[in-house]
Amino acid sequence: MSDKLKSKEIKKYFGDKPFSNNDLYNFYLNYEPDLKKSTFGWRVHNLKQRGLIYSLKKGVYTTKDKKDFKPIIDSKLINLYNNVKEKFPYLLMAVWETSWLNNYMVHQAFSNSIILEVEKDAASAVFSFLQESYRDIYLNPDRFVVENYIITGQDSIVIKNITLTSPLIEREDVIVPTIEKILVDIYTDDEFFVSYQGGELENIFKEFFTSFKINQSTLRQYANKRHVRDRLITFLVEDAKIDKDKILI
Numbered sequence: 001m002s003d004k005l006k007s008k009e010i011k012k013y014f015g016d017k018p019f020s021n022n023d024l025y026n027f028y029l030n031y032e033p034d035l036k037k038s039t040f041g042w043r044v045h046n047l048k049q050r051g052l053i054y055s056l057k058k059g060v061y062t063t064k065d066k067k068d069f070k071p072i073i074d075s076k077l078i079n080l081y082n083n084v085k086e087k088f089p090y091l092l093m094a095v096w097e098t099s100w101l102n103n104y105m106v107h108q109a110f111s112n113s114i115i116l117e118v119e120k121d122a123a124s125a126v127f128s129f130l131q132e133s134y135r136d137i138y139l140n141p142d143r144f145v146v147e148n149y150i151i152t153g154q155d156s157i158v159i160k161n162i163t164l165t166s167p168l169i170e171r172e173d174v175i176v177p178t179i180e181k182i183l184v185d186i187y188t189d190d191e192f193f194v195s196y197q198g199g200e201l202e203n204i205f206k207e208f209f210t211s212f213k214i215n216q217s218t219l220r221q222y223a224n225k226r227h228v229r230d231r232l233i234t235f236l237v238e239d240a241k242i243d244k245d246k247i248l249i
Helices: 007-014 021-029 037-049 075-087 098-104 120-131 143-150 179-188 199-211 216-225 229-239
Strands: 054-057 060-062 093-097 113-118 137-139 156-161 168-171 174-177
Touching: 007 021, 021 037, 021 060, 054 216, 075 093, 075 113, 075 120, 075 174, 093 098, 098 179, 098 199, 113 120, 120 137, 120 156, 137 143, 143 156, 174 179, 179 199, 179 216, 179 229, 199 229, 216 229
Parallel strands: 093 174, 113 156, 137 156
Antiparallel strands: 054 060, 093 113, 168 174
8 A cells, every 4th residue: 555655755745735535636647547446545645644645625735744832821810710611611712812912922922911811791701700810911902901001011911802613622621722713713803912013023924934834724714703704814925934835725
């Protein structure tokens, strides 16, 4: 089977450029003109299982392996999440912190914010509950509050409304946003993520696209949900200087 997979030939032929299901099928036809679609389907399955190709989105692959984005989830984050979950067990929520972006910036942000996203109808109740135990906590702050208190002050907790159908993932028993959600959010919410705009935003996107696996179907769907897909594509090409061939949203 390994000879029929043609893994070395695939890497040489496609390099690090994305290729479609049809491209791969036509590649195999050069070696096996009578290759059945059903056999090809199993071959694709084997290639993916063996880590020889990786999905960028449905029906589009690459031979270049990248890491999963797995930031450190520290005890502060876990404790906050568990406290809220215990009080509001059926609440849709996700938590992360802006320090996750620090390694991908030229200039480090002055302060760190834990961002707790919850359903809009419950945001005020969660805010009131957390005020009993935590300091420096904000509910859907505007740009004035962000610039004058959050980014210049102590580390803080920020409660924001979660976008329904947000792409989320569970890590260490904590629900956190996926890499695709984080990218779209820091691009879209420019007034809140003011410290991460301009050259810093360009650098973050470059580093993430270079270093980590990004599901571009998920990126497209969430960008559409937030009504920024077209603007985001322009930013990726013109500002972040990401190769057009690698943008599949």
